[in-house]
Amino acid sequence: MIIFQGVHKWFKDLHVLNDINLHITSGEVLVVCGPSGSGKSTLIRTINELEPISDGKLIVDGMDLSDKSTDINKLRAEIGFVFQQFNLYPHLSVIRNITLAPTKIRKMSKKDAEDEAMLLLTRVGLADKRNAYPTQLSGGQQQRVAIARALAMKPRIMLFDEPTSALDPEMIGEVLEVMKDLARSGMTMVVVTHEMGFAREVAHRVAFMADGIILEKAAPEEFFLRPQHPRAQQFLRQLLTPMQAESNGSNFSHHHTKEDVK
Amino acid sequence: MLNYKFDWSIITSGQYFDWLLSGLFTTLKLSAVSIVFSFILGLLIAVMRMSHSKPVRWVALSYLEFFRNTPLLVQIFFWYFGSYKILPMFVNDWLNETGFEFAAATMALTIYTSAFIAEDIRSGILSIPKEQMEAARSAGFSYIRSMQYIILPQAVRITVPPLVNQFLNIAKNSSLAMTIGVMEMTYQARQVESYTFKGFEAFTAATVVYLVLSIVITLLVNTYNEKVLKVHKAS
Ligand SMILES: Nc1ncnc2c1ncn2[C@@H]1O[C@H](COP(=O)(O)OP(=O)(O)O)[C@@H](O)[C@H]1O
Ligand SMILES: [Mg+2]
Numbered sequence: 293m294i295i296f297q298g299v300h301k302w303f304k305d306l307h308v309l310n311d312i313n314l315h316i317t318s319g320e321v322l323v324v325c326g327p328s329g330s331g332k333s334t335l336i337r338t339i340n341e342l343e344p345i346s347d348g349k350l351i352v353d354g355m356d357l358s359d360k361s362t363d364i365n366k367l368r369a370e371i372g373f374v375f376q377q378f379n380l381y382p383h384l385s386v387i388r389n390i391t392l393a394p395t396k397i398r399k400m401s402k403k404d405a406e407d408e409a410m411l412l413l414t415r416v417g418l419a420d421k422r423n424a425y426p427t428q429l430s431g432g433q434q435q436r437v438a439i440a441r442a443l444a445m446k447p448r449i450m451l452f453d454e455p456t457s458a459l460d461p462e463m464i465g466e467v468l469e470v471m472k473d474l475a476r477s478g479m480t481m482v483v484v485t486h487e488m489g490f491a492r493e494v495a496h497r498v499a500f501m502a503d504g505i506i507l508e509k510a511a512p513e514e515f516f517l518r519p520q521h522p523r524a525q526q527f528l529r530q531l532l533t534p535m536q537a538e539s540n541g542s543n544f545s546h547h548h549t550k551e552d553v554k
Numbered sequence: 555m556l557n558y559k560f561d562w563s564i565i566t567s568g569q570y571f572d573w574l575l576s577g578l579f580t581t582l583k584l585s586a587v588s589i590v591f592s593f594i595l596g597l598l599i600a601v602m603r604m605s606h607s608k609p610v611r612w613v614a615l616s617y618l619e620f621f622r623n624t625p626l627l628v629q630i631f632f633w634y635f636g637s638y639k640i641l642p643m644f645v646n647d648w649l650n651e652t653g654f655e656f657a658a659a660t661m662a663l664t665i666y667t668s669a670f671i672a673e674d675i676r677s678g679i680l681s682i683p684k685e686q687m688e689a690a691r692s693a694g695f696s697y698i699r700s701m702q703y704i705i706l707p708q709a710v711r712i713t714v715p716p717l718v719n720q721f722l723n724i725a726k727n728s729s730l731a732m733t734i735g736v737m738e739m740t741y742q743a744r745q746v747e748s749y750t751f752k753g754f755e756a757f758t759a760a761t762v763v764y765l766v767l768s769i770v771i772t773l774l775v776n777t778y779n780e781k782v783l784k785v786h787k788a789s
Pocket of ligand 1: 303306308326327328329330331332333334335
């Protein structure tokens, strides 16, 4: 479904992705983790070409991203992207946030799109918020709407870039529940996260990145119990003792990592 | 000491009151027509200014610099005294019938103000977080559609308060149009003065009208900021 072959990415002189080789199959849930600045966001953003690659080959859902003739808008419509900062459209109500793309891009009727949106809102537990505006919602609610918005396009792939990192600890659970449901429904997912509980429960594989290189790819139980690379071992130790974690400590909430990695 | 006798009655009723009222009406009409056209023109210039093509950006930038940095009065005189020499005959005929003074004043105010509005709109667009564009592009919208459905609606909402201020500026600047004989508020106050020698009352009345206009509009903008912008602004 997603094939990276020798992919490189430079920002000027900065080598952000270094020889990425990765084959993600249909229905697979891949968790990507690693220290901040290691290139996780860049990696996931190449999949829908928010960041174009500099070298190598990247094939997504049968479309070659290095080929100029690929219709990028068409490809993006098949891929849902969930951001760390939600990025709902603040000038539109919840229901319009969800129905905008289906009506304008898929040319669905307003009625069909709204029926569909209500099903999704019910699924993420927010049916009563259909007419609210994003600023009136909590972070956790906004992120669930953002997931519903992405799902409304009936995507074949869902990408998540640290979807719970901007949330208060008490709201992380509600978003992870929605994501776990989605994972169990057979959706192809790439998830950048430090929520190791999520990884253990639903991921098929975990990829560990540092300095633009994928240092380790393994099944979750394998990765957590017997990490091979010293950088991975160090990273997991820091997750267990967040006190000494890198300065970007807000990435993992204290109580969550503790209870999840137990 | 003061041997000037105040007489407010002449401006609160009768013929002179009617003159002032029609002056106010002309001021409002001139401002309303100009703000609509300068918004459309300003939107165009703002988008040109952010174009990917260098010549297009250059044209927009020259326009901005030229019209913002020449005195409005000169621009008014240009359209009034200069333009009929370069316009085709039938346009001149038509303008003469509909009121050449009003048309020249509208032209000058529109073009002058559009340069300021273009900058207001541009900073409105720039103030929308780039993540909004990313979210729209991720959903599969093209650049143009992302602008249309997601960026511009937010930018225009943010631009409403400065736009209303530009309307106020037009209302005030339009007093310059009296120099070419547009019978707006200041022109009529002057007229009342020359008929009655009650200059103090006449210009006080004009001042109060401009002031009330300002205050009412400022209150409306504040309410707008409170009620609308607070809810719809990207965090
Ligand atoms: N648009 C950009 N321009 C220049 N450098 C960037 C850009 N985006 C990210 N970087 C740099 O690339 C590196 C990897 O960033 P990122 O992919 O965001 O890492 P992560 O998501 O793992 O924290 C960082 O050093 C970051 O500063
Ligand atoms: Mg990141």
